[in-house]
Structures are given as structure tokens and as C-alpha cells.
Amino acid sequence: MIYKFHKNGSYNIHTIKTDKFKTIKMEIIFRNNINRSSIAKRTLLFELLMENSRTYQTKRDLTLKLEELYNASCYSVSSRLGNEIVTSVCIDFLNPKFTKDNYLSSAIKLPFDLIFNPNISDNEFDDETLETIKNRMKAEVASISEDPRRLSLFNALKNMDESSISSINIIGTTEEIDAITKSNLYEEYKNVLEHDYIDVFVIGDIDENKIIDLINKYATFKTIKNHELELFIDNHTRSKVKKVTESIDLAQTQLVYIYNTVNLTEYERKYAMQIYNMILGGGSLETKLYQNLRGKNSLCYNITSIYNKYDNLILVSTAIDKENMSKARKLIELSVEEMLKQVTKEELNRAISSCIASINLSFDEQGRIIDNYLFNYMAELDPMDERIEKYKNVTIEDVLKVAKKIKLNTIYILEGNHHEEN
């Protein structure tokens, strides 16, 4: 795998040459700080840009074109990374060397065409398309309540601190979506093109110079970046734990615990806390939470802990029968307590090999290889070999030390009300 970085004024190009894959993937990555008042608009903007363009007037025209390009897929993915919003406009396509046609330049051109030639007249987006996307996004907002686990995590974060960026949904609320117009969306479009940080990644069995020429031909960004990006969110701790119970018409009860991580060093954030979380509940089936709630007491099917390092939070989530609530709570609290004193060499080694396995696995997937290099470039990840070495050297003492640096903030219960059938 050969990685090359090419600085290019308004944007950077990163090429990763490898014969691992039969496909080529390009990601045009837009990054900026989250602005609460415009986040829904921004998310909608990228959805809309992927829907059609001046060249491809309808989504169907665009899809048929993609099918002609040997079923290439072109889409955007937006996600919140701490305080930042990161949007990737991607195209994945079969390497033309496996076909009779050479469509490399058409494939590279397509996403830039969607970005730079949207369906706009007189500085306004197309009405019909905007309505379609608004409806789709509002349906997505509504659908959060269809997934009890997702709903409970959202509600828990909202209850923790509604003013924290950690609690927002990047697709916004129904009201925010309703307030988007074809002209204020155009303002957002100009804003993104002028002020976002932009990196273009291409991975595959490629001729780097040819790819760079093509990108430079189609990528007509003229950005002015006069601001710093801020990645981390400092969520406030709470002197008294907040407990909230709500109810829902479902069979299962969802239970969420939110913990703050406090004053971690860079090493602890990147390594020791990752291992801590892997032992607590981030690993698969051998974690403390899993053993205590599922293995020994058959209370649940799933229980996991998620470490959001950019938010400085750990979230524990499970679904249980209402009758077992107090038992489950005791066992979650017991598991977190055990982390303060009872971490075995065996647990440590499993967690370490799990982290290493996950790094290895990430090197067989194009998207995750790109992420690796992106985070590397953002100075948020060390190079792969260094990470493996550093994980190997994490000690029990490191884990016990970070165990003292987590503090319970909020307990959220979404109570199901169905009676057990028998």
C-alpha cells in the first residue's frame, strides 16, 4: 500500500495505491465545526446534491447513469465527530481493468458534477427536489422513535444536557427542516464550498498521476479557511446523578447510563480508555457487563458500552424486562466498580487482542483505510504499527488509573409496558 499526500491550495489530495481491491473508491471529505443553527440545512444540502443535477435532472436519470458505469454507487454520508461535522461524498466503482470499457474519467467526474452543477436557477434550488428531500428527512426524524435503542440513547443525551453538541441529531428537528427554503439553502451551499476543510481520498489499483490530473480538472474548489476546527466537546460533570424514567408502548425496557471521562491525557484517551471500555462492555461477549448481566444472570440479549472519545463520554446501553430493572442496575454499577479493582491479566490481554484485531480488520476495507489516513492526517490516530505496539504495552495499572477518571452523569430508563405472555 503506497500512500501519497498532495497539497493543493484549496484542498488536499491523498492517494492510496493498492492491489487489494477490485474496486476504486473516491471520497471527497468536507469538514467543519458544527453550527447548531444550520446543521439541519447542511445535512439536507448534501442529501439534495446527491439526488440530481443539471446534467441528471432526476434521481432516476442519475441511477441509470450509475448502472451504466457498472453499477457504481455515489452517495454522501454525514456524521458528527465530537464538535465537527464530517461529510463524505463517495463514489465506489469497479476498476475498469475488469471490463471492456474505460470509464475512469466519467466515474471521477460524476461526484464533482453533482457538487458543482446542482439543479439551481437564479440562486435557488429546485422546488420539487427540495420538497422530496425535506419529506425524506422528516420521515427519518420520525423513524428514530421506531428504534427503541437509538431512541433511548438520544433521549438519554438530551436529558444529560440539551445544550451540549453531543445531544444533537445532525438531521435536525421537523421545525428546523420546515424552515429550510430554496434560497437560504443556496446560502448554505456557498458557505460550505467556501469555508469547509476539504480532502479528496482515492484508493485502489490506480495510476496516481492520472487520478490527480482528473481530480484537478474537475475539482474547482475555491475555499477560504480563516478559522480553526475544534474536535473535542467538554461535557460538564454533575455533582448529583440525574435519573429520568419515561414510558413507551413496547415489550422491552431500555436502560442507558452516561458517564463523563474526566481529565484524560492524550495517551489515556487514545489507548488506556479504549482498553478500559473494551473490558467493561465494548468487546463482544467476554466483557464485564456481558458476563454480569447476560452470562451469570440471563437478564438481557445485548449489553454494550460505547466510548465517544471526542465527546468525553461513555454510554452503557441494554434492553431488559421491566421486572429485572433494579437487578440490572445493580449489576451495571457493580461492573463499573469491578473496573476499579478487579481487572485480570486475562481480561487485559483479550481487550488488547480485540483492539489489534479491529485495526487489522480495518485494513481490508477501503472506507476504513481512508478513515485511518484521514485521522492520521488530523493527528488523531497514530500510524497503524505504532498503534499496535502502544496497545500491546497498555498495563493493568493504566486501566485502573483511567477507571478513577469516569463519573456517572445520567441514568435514563425507557420503560416498556407489555405484560409477559406465557
Add this chain to the structure above:
Amino acid sequence: MKKIKINGVEEELITETMHNGLRIFLLPNNRVKNYYMTFSTKFGSVTTEFKKETSKNYIKIPNGVAHFLEHLTFNLEGNVDATDLFADLGSSSNAFTGFNVTCYEVFGYDKFKENLETLLDFVQSPYYTSELVDNEKGIICEEVKMYEDDPQVNLTFSLLKNMLHSHNAKNLVAGTVKDVKSTKLSDIEAAYNMFYHPSNMFVIITGNFNPEEALAIISENQLKKKFSKSFKIKTPKHKEDISIVKDYEEITGNVEIPKVNIGLKIPLSAFKTLKLTPLELRIYINIITNSMFGRSSKIKDRLVRGNIITDGLYVNRTYLDDYILVSIMAETPYPSRYISLMKEEIKKITIEDDELNRKKRVAISNFIRSFDDIEEVNLSIQSDILNYGEVVTNLYDIYNELNITDCLKVASKINSKNMSIVVLKNKEK
């Protein structure tokens, strides 16, 4: 050992059958870092009645036993969980149960021999006790309730229930809470003894490994173990009636915007005169239904632009012994209008030549691209073995030979004669 070139891609499949009947399929890809191994038995949720060919009486088990058994297999003697063994080897393990398969899987990058031996050993050393069965019930009941709280699962199985009279595909793979609670140790043991014989099982390994060594490890391992002589398994043939059970139903659930699932039940006998192989028939049906209702279909475009549906149409095909079930799911604020537009569209099922050519190109590309993903290619080999008994290695040629005449003949047989519709709405609305 047999080596077979896979046409259209530079890949090679290696197969061998062990002395005890265990079949091995290897597809090495040393460009990647990891390997993915699966160990599967041809036993899933639809089989609840069975016997050895030579036995007199059928054994009957509750729904959900295949899945229950999958959970229990991870418990080893001496209070050991198989997952921990893999975690210690730096790999990750899991399992899943479908209509006609139970599959144990391992992802790893190192210690190939230890991982492969551990996979074979844990599945082949049954340790089931009444206590373990009882302990597992609480966990599985929570899993079942999780599925019951999922609107998508609800909509899928409500439609299957309304389309199938007796076929077990209408039941949740894990069974109901009641099924789980009624499961006994003897049910688990009966299923294990019948379906976990090596001759009913197969191993598939994809990714980075040495195939010669893999065969050596498996063969040494199997020679050490004693199994009964292989036997034929018989399951009673249930006649599933051509009719549907109910043509329309409204159900309620935790949804904001209504969802509609439209199902077509098509007897395979309708295609008999076309003289197509089961594989060719499937490919044509997939292409036709994708073309009519998929992401580039005319009707999807019309429905989305008219704000009739909020996102896409989701086409799904379930192939049973004698039937194909085609279902189309969508989210719509206007269920009745949506249903009437779809009914009109189903009457017009057809395909044009250039569209078939485009879809051929899509199929060929997807086929080549699948080899990049060691999980996807492993599961596609698995599905070939379950559906056709063999791995299909000439798919590239089959795609190239698809023709409009056959395609139109197949299209003409897909109709709404046996159609069922389920609408899922919010309780309060």
C-alpha cells in the same frame, strides 16, 4: 482436492470432502490481511420435524430450536464460553441461524491453525444440560422481544403469516417467547444428533490463509474424532396450498408513518415449461423485480417525486421449495393511494432489451466486486451450497447468456393472482 477456476475473475475455488462426509470449500485471497471461516449445518428454523430415513417415527420439536441450539453450542464443559477461547486467540466469533442453516463464524488475522481447530472442536463437542437450557431461556426471550419491538420484523412476518398456510417460514427464526419457554433438553439433543453429523455440514474459508495447510488441519482434526456412520435425513413434505391466507390486514405498531408490505406468492410450477435451471430462474426473477420496483424503476421515481413514499421501495425475494415470495416494502403517508398505484404497476410487469442489458452489467459488476469482501464471498458460497448443492463457478457466463426471450417469458408469469397486503400503522393515528 479439486481446484476450480471461477470465470470472469482471477480466483480459484478448492474443494474436498473428508472421509466422514464433511465438505470443505476454500477461496484464498492473500491480498487481504484477515481470514473468515464458517462452519455450517444444513439445519434452520423451518425444520421442526425429522427422522433418520431408516427410523419409523418422526421427531417433533418446537419452533426456534435451531436458534436455541446455536446459543447453547457456545457453552462448553467446565463453564467455558467458546467466545472466550477465540478472544484469547485474537479472533472474534459469532453465529447466526436462518430458515435453512445454522452457521458458526470466526474472523481472524493470526493463529490460523488454533482458530480453525477451535471452531471445529467447539461445534463438535456437544455439552448440553437442563441447567444450561434453563439459563439460556431468559436471554433468548429478551432477544425475541427485541425482534417483536422491531416494526420491520413485524411487517415481514405478518405478511409471511398471511401468505403461508403451513410452511414454517412464517414463524420467527427464534420462535416466540412461548416456544422458547417450552424447549426441553431432549429437543436440543435430538436436533444435534440429527443435523450436526459431519455429512450434513460444511466448512468455508475465505481470505488470507494457506489452503493446503487448511485441508491438512481439518483432515487431522476429523480423523481424531469418532462419528456414527452417515445417514440420510428425512423431513415430511408439507403441501403448501397455492392460495394465500388473508389478502389484506392492518396491524398497529410503534411507527410514525405507515408502512406497507405487498407480497406476491408465485408457484414455481408456473415456470416449468420454460426449461430454465433453478439458478437461471432466480436470476431472471431478481432482474425483473428489481427493474420493476428497484431503485432505478419508473414507479419508484414517480412515487418519490409525488411524495407518495418517503424513501425507496424495498424488494425482497424468499425462495421456498415450491414457491417464490416477492415482497415490496415502503413507507407511505398515503397507504390506499400507494396500494392502488402499485396494483396497477404489478399488472404491467415486463422488461425491455436495453434494460435487461443494463441489469446484466449491474449483475456482472456486483459479482466481480463481491470477491473484495471475504465475508460476502463466503456467504455467497454458503447460499449456493444450500440452494443448489454445489458452488456456482460459471455465474459470469450465465449472466452473459441471459436473453430477452426467456426474460419476457418469466416476466409474464409474475402476477398478482395470489397477493397479500399488510399495512402497519400507529395505534393512536
